Amino acid sequence: MNEKTLELKGSELSVSPSNRVLYWVSLLIIMLGLTGLTIFFEAHSVGPGTPFDKLPSYKWTTYGNLLFAVSAVVYIAHLWLPAEAVGKWATGLATGGTIAVLVGLLARWFEMHEVLQDGHAPVSNLYEVTMLFSAVTVLIYLGMESAYRNRAAGAFVMPIVLSAVGFELWLVYDGQASPSNLVPALKSYWMYSHVLANFIGYAAFAVAAAMGVMYLLRANAEKRGLGADAFAIRAFPELRKIDGLIFKAIAIGFPVFTLATVLGAAWAYEAWGGYWSWDPKETWALIVWLTYATYFHLRFVKGWVGTRMAWWAIAGFGVTLFCFLGVNLYLSGLHSYGKLG
């Protein structure tokens, strides 16, 4: 098909995997260092009953969200401004935003010892998990960006992240952002792994859906004869490649999402003696699982690719969103850690 002859250019030599590991590890160290400094210097201002918007973690979250917003603008501008420097700024801002939000979450974890006199991971209400969702989504996207060296999808992933940020702001406005005590059943080590794995799954499916939108835009432009030279479309990878990226994002998320569901079942088994009780959240997790299981069968066995699968990825994320938010919005059950309206 598209045969290329390799031309070696010394300056273009790729970042080696060992350097990449070094890069991510140094980011991790920066994040932990900032968390440590935050806790060390601002511990005196935190005590029982301190309102959440006076907590140092809230500042970090706000800075992080601002960085996400600027990064989204730069990613979108990068579609028209192909200069490498613009792309690097977009990546840098998104990376900075993730670090700030994660520092906010980690600091909040420690603050909860003071505020509630009972510490637990900041994954217990809708506000906290939405923060986690935004950070993990950006992380998974950045991982794929660095692995596949293409930034076009950022312009589609970041708006999803910004929607999450908008939802956070609404929760703040609605008074649902304060940390709260856990009911005894939630006090378990299973919670950390179950929630984290779930949000890795959700985030990967969000990235896949963003790429699905990118696919449909390009497919539509090509159908209308605009072709690869059209203004923003020029920055998109070819359709076949976007299709592969969508698949990869779902393939990253699916095993972790399966793990999350099994961890949830194991936890329920330890707390209530039943791993599966057809609670609405459980049932919707199964529906999400079946949706993506069908995706793989259609792709691997029936050989479906392209527009149909891009739509499938978008619809799959719709089902995922209902599992994440809709169940809390419309249905009742065991996972009543947040409400809407």
Place this chain on the structure above:
Amino acid sequence: MAELIVPKSESQKNLALRIFDFISSMPTAIFLLCMVAGLSVIGTVLEQNQPSDFYLSKLGPFWYKVFAAMGLYNMYASWWFIGILAFLVLSVSIALVRFGPRVWRQMQPLAKVPDWPGDAATMEVAGEIAAAQPDQVRGVLHQAGFREFVRGRDGEGNELLVARKGRWAKIGFFLVHGGVVIIAVGGLVTSHFGFRGVMNIPTKDSADIVYVQDGSSYREIKLPFEVRNNQFAIDYYHTGMPSDYRTDLALVGEGGKVLAAKRITVNDPLTYKGITFYQASFGDAGSAVSFVLTDLTKPNFPQQLVHSNVDKQLGDEMGNKINISELRQHNVVNMSQDAGKQMLRDVGPSLDVTLQSPANGTITYRVYQLYPNMLAYARMGDKDMTYDDLGFSPGDGKMMALLAGYLKQLEQSGAATPDARRAAFAAAMKEQGVPADRAAELGPVIAHAADVLRRDALPMLFSFSDFTPKMYTGLQVARDPGSPLIWIGSIMLILGLAVMMYMPELRLWVRFLQSGGDATLQLCGKSAGRSEMGVELLLERLCRGLKTGVLPA
């Protein structure tokens, strides 16, 4: 089973084989996956296992019957839903048998050179190449993790080297589909040989009956031993919310022999002979309470000390009914005046008493043991409690008598002016033999209390004297012989998916072309489990490696 996968002509196949083929075919599998997903939605929208009145009022008599006939009130246990699940599992099982040998063969070492694919990522490297010979190429590919090689020629006679890594990734097919079948078998074992129910046992009491929910009714299971609740305790957060609760549980066999004992807490159960006891809930098992009832509808406000229990109902000849609905041992309230700040204090025990009277409707009182002067009540339809301060406890018989006397004098004299009220008060005090100096002291207090009674217009008052708590521990009891299968199946499922998604098989073709004196190498990579961009990046890296002889880090 080999004959299953050798396609014979349709007419030669017997009916059973054709049915097998149909059940395990991909369209059937996809149809079943979508069916289970779609039908599962119903049970999340329609609340399950509710009493029939709930559905009747929601749906009306006609649809109630239709839905009932379809088993929608316990749909995940209905024959048709279980049937579809069983069909899906059957489809997976047959597919394992039918396609297993083919997948197994794909994992065998490459016997011959596979054809150059026409639809995969390709790249070529030309000019000066450090690793131009097949053995050198093999060395570079080895550095990139390829372990399996086969050499041959393509249709035009060019030399071809094919390499493969992730040869075992397709084991994921067996792990995932096998895992699903094993989970289903585990579920079947549990539903046939296991149970899951509840037991509520008061402190210092024991029981041996487990109540198992069966649709909207319950069936009883008798345990071969007594379950004894030796002690039950609750820990609280400083906000008053329970932080943990625990039971000292003992299983007592014949002759009082203790078979097993453990302090169970939420997330830490006790298991004995396959039966597990989980700390699930707690509640009031009829705590003993006593309170003073003052009847304001009668002259002289007669009082009565009542001894009763939580959840009991008392009645009188006037048709008044008193329900003792809830005892709270802790009431944490925010005492801070500043809206943004918190100053949490435990104001101690409270009792909720609901009065239903023909004359006054339903009124719920909340009486605090440590704050007896406070009147807190809500009439039917009120959203919040009304709080008022009587100035003294309604349980104080002397004060209530003085108050009653004053109100009677007021009513008799019809006093409307402050002076007339003072005269009525003086008359009432004189009537009850209160000295003048004491009366002067009491004046403002009684006057305030009289205002409060008129304002609130309550038929009765209560004063919380004492209580002895008696709690029950709520246990979930389950026997689950299928659970080991479920966990084994789950682990297989996760491992299989991880292998298939994270370490997919990759085939690589290298074609050696000679044009003039220069060698050109054409590379082509194909993987169902990788994105084309990923394959291209790998090809690029390999080309650099071939060019220089060393694979870039």
